[in-house]
Amino acid sequence: MKRSSGARMSATAAVSVLSLALITGCSGDGSDGSKDSANSGSSSSPAAAAKAYSAAELEKLLLAEGEVEGYKVTSGDDTLPASKSVLKVDKAECEPVAHSMAALPPGDTDAQASNSVIQAAPSDSASTSLEDLAEGDFSEAFNLAATYVGLSSYEGDGAEKAFKAVSDGVTACSGGFGFSAEGTDTKITKIAPEKASGAGDESVAFAAESAMDGDGTGIFHTEVVRHGSTIATYYTVNLALVTSGKAYDVPAAVIDAQAAKLK
Template identity: 45%
Template sequence: MRLCATAAAGALSLVLVTGCGGDGSKNAGEAPGKGAGEPAAQALGATELTKRIIAEGEVPGYKVGPVTGGLAAKGGARADDARCDPLLHALTGIAPGTPAAKTSRMATEVKKRPTGGATSPDGMAGGGFEDAIKRSMDLDVTVVTLASYDGDGAERALKSVSDAVTACADGFSGEQDGEKGTFTKVTEERSAGTGDASVAFTATDDAGEDGAMPLHAQVVRHGNTLATYTTVNIGAGMAEKPYTVPAPVVRAQAAKLK
């Protein structure tokens, strides 16, 4: 359904970082103090963000390119409860808050195709063909969105996501470009621990006949820039196999923001 799949271009966690685990991350709700007379942070421009976002060849095991199918306009993705808007925006590849500049890329996992064996319904007995379809769709697709903010905009935007995880834990409904959908629950997860502060979460989409589909997201602050990662794996979801935002994508992007 498009509401949940747009971040993965139509093909288709929140750990509130508490500073534990020795990763050096700060709580998502913490805003670092600024000394008297210290100049306010200034956002990076679109050109600089384009240089800093991941590119093809920089993430082992993944193909990186433009976001096919486009991302939703911010005004076209709204939750029924406004407190949940930051979650819906993250899940649809929209940067939270009001960034001065932003850019996005899609990282698609590349797996070797199996060789030999039957590949058609007639050549597979039982549930073999259905299993093969699930395996073929067992690919992590991640949209990475970089956004830069003036002043304390990045801290405030990250806190809005953190607050939304608590407020919307029992689920929420939303609408994107005229299509409606429901997330039955929002679950906090442990983030990758990169950056100055971060939040990570899973939102479960009530996909009806296709069963529940989890979508995973992380929002990581690097100074006054936020990196939002949105991952879906349809094959894993169909097979009820756990997955999360892939660490290689997060590591590669974090390295370009140092």
């Protein structure tokens, strides 16, 4: 039995969602109740002593194909928003949160790079279209994590300020915010803190919730990690679980692999 047209539309949006369009019409009810909200790591390391990277250097520091087992790495150029001008947020204090969800720098810098790291799909379903997948087949074929990774680097204490803006935004924007992108208006109804990985000097994690245009709600996860003068952002959606209410996370394998390249 094929999925309803509404479910197929949501699935298609989720596949595209690794562009900001993914968030358009998706939401989540927070995070796994067993998680504790937390900012991890220490902010005591002197940011002024850390190397600030150029955009070209950040491109080389991004994860590349073959560096994360079980994941495909692509440039993301066709799906990632090109700049902050694409995204209009209705609350200034929520801009760093929204930018982190779009692989854009949460702080003021032109040094940025981004790509997509997507869990490899089962080989027997990789060529099957969304329209033709049955309900059970869809859940199996697309029970995988797709993550936007963004890197940005800052002079002086810019990275610490950018990280704090995200951390503060998670609290200030708990009731949600609105944004427009590519001509589409979207309402994030809730931002809920989650337990961060503890990677880098500081890390913070949160889940975003938004309505899925008449097809329930979905949940999306973001983690932001500071490595000296560099901020790494991870925005993840599981295509099969996004509207199921079942728990999933930003993949630890992706965070660990990217952290290793930033040491």
